[in-house]
Amino acid sequence: MIRATLALFAFAVVICGLIIFRPFAGNDQITQDRLDTPFEDSADTAVEVTRSATPDISALAQAAVAAAPLTVDLGTGIVQAPRRVDVARPSTDDTRLSDMTNNVLAELGFAGLEPVTTNSQAQRQSTSDILAGIEAATGQRSILDERETLEAIVITALRAGESDESIDLIVNTAAASGDVAVPEILVTSDGRVDTFVLLNNIVTQARIAAGGAAPAIPDVTPDNTAGMEVRIIQRATDEIEARFYTVQSGDSLGAISIKFYGVIGQYETIFEANKGLLSSPDRIRVGQRLVIPQLDA
């Protein structure tokens, strides 16, 4: 009896080990795929939302420098090479992009939209409550600095009729100075703020608020999407199609959500499926291979 129990236990341990370490799940395919995929492929697809995606390392570095003027050290004028790991990232807060967009639209006078309290505003409010409490106890005056918000920057820029490029510059300059926090899903793999997703989502939410339909789920295939691969996984009774996406330069989680699901709202689906890889939605890095779950019909 004891022997049987021990044998069963050892068997369970081995199975657990196999599940955790997956010695047979090779990932040799991605590197080949990535290098073989021509760069032009991504440029002419309708769903491509990232800036430059290129397999060539030197072109990638150039593109990153061109797209990221913020990596230039203003003091010395030295251009810092973009690093794959630990790029400087804008500060984030847990404000949801949909809340922020809603407030931008409401402020711009969209009918039927009421401003909501974003998490950032709620946090600010509770901080000022805390400071008031400390002040009441210590008698020492402490004032919470007014800080610029991404919301206000975007509203001002849209009112002024700025182009997409200059909004990108304004937002990224503000984010790089550390004065403004952005929603996590807007942070790209190279540490910038994805203003494409920001603006795209404003258009999408405006359309939905005006009674339009939500964007359809795009038809994404490895042929029209750089970095994507599909693998057929055999299971006992059926087979499933698993989709993977290798993070390209300039991708944000919001961008990947739009790429595969048409809307930003599914970023949580991607994030939940890749929690082992992503510690938080803004910790996305070039070369990470993300699982892209199919939505249940």
Add this chain to the structure above:
Amino acid sequence: MKTIACLAIFACALTVGGAAQAQDVRITTFKRESVIPLTRNKNMNATLQREFARTSRACPLDCIQPMRIADGVLTLGELELLDFLEDRVTGGTGLLIDTRVPAEFATGSILSGVNVPVAMPNFENRFRGDILRALGAVAQVDGSLDFTNAMALTLYSGGVWSNDAPNAIGHLMAAGYPANKLFYYRGGMQAWAHVGLTIHQSQNLG
């Protein structure tokens, strides 16, 4: 028969003696109440009610906390906390921090407790610096904080089963707060209520 009579007389003597001695609920034998407006409930029949009477909160979530939560952080009992309130808080060099959420804080707190909910001084919070400066940290030229003149803090939460205060202490230490300026009142509100110490109506500004 004689024995029973003896016992009866002895019991009577005890009762009379007890009644003769003034019935009181002191903080300690030699301390009736604190210099700060704080005392114990004089009703000897009082028992814990509602929230404080609960024994079995769900763990994980509300798990029993250790006596030592971090190197250099002293754990206080009620009398040490009273000393802290009378010396440090009254003297303006210390603060008592209630780490519970504002809704719980609003139901009553320890006198002079300031509500700093546990989530607030953490890493992700952009307002962390503002809170630390309000606690006496001074911003340096290089952006770091100097805690030399920062307040001594005693942190508490709901009870020995609450990890709110330990988490807040962890956040503060991660932010550079010196361990020797941090104290942990492990018993929290439940232990405070358990011995009938005054629960103060919170000055919630929210």
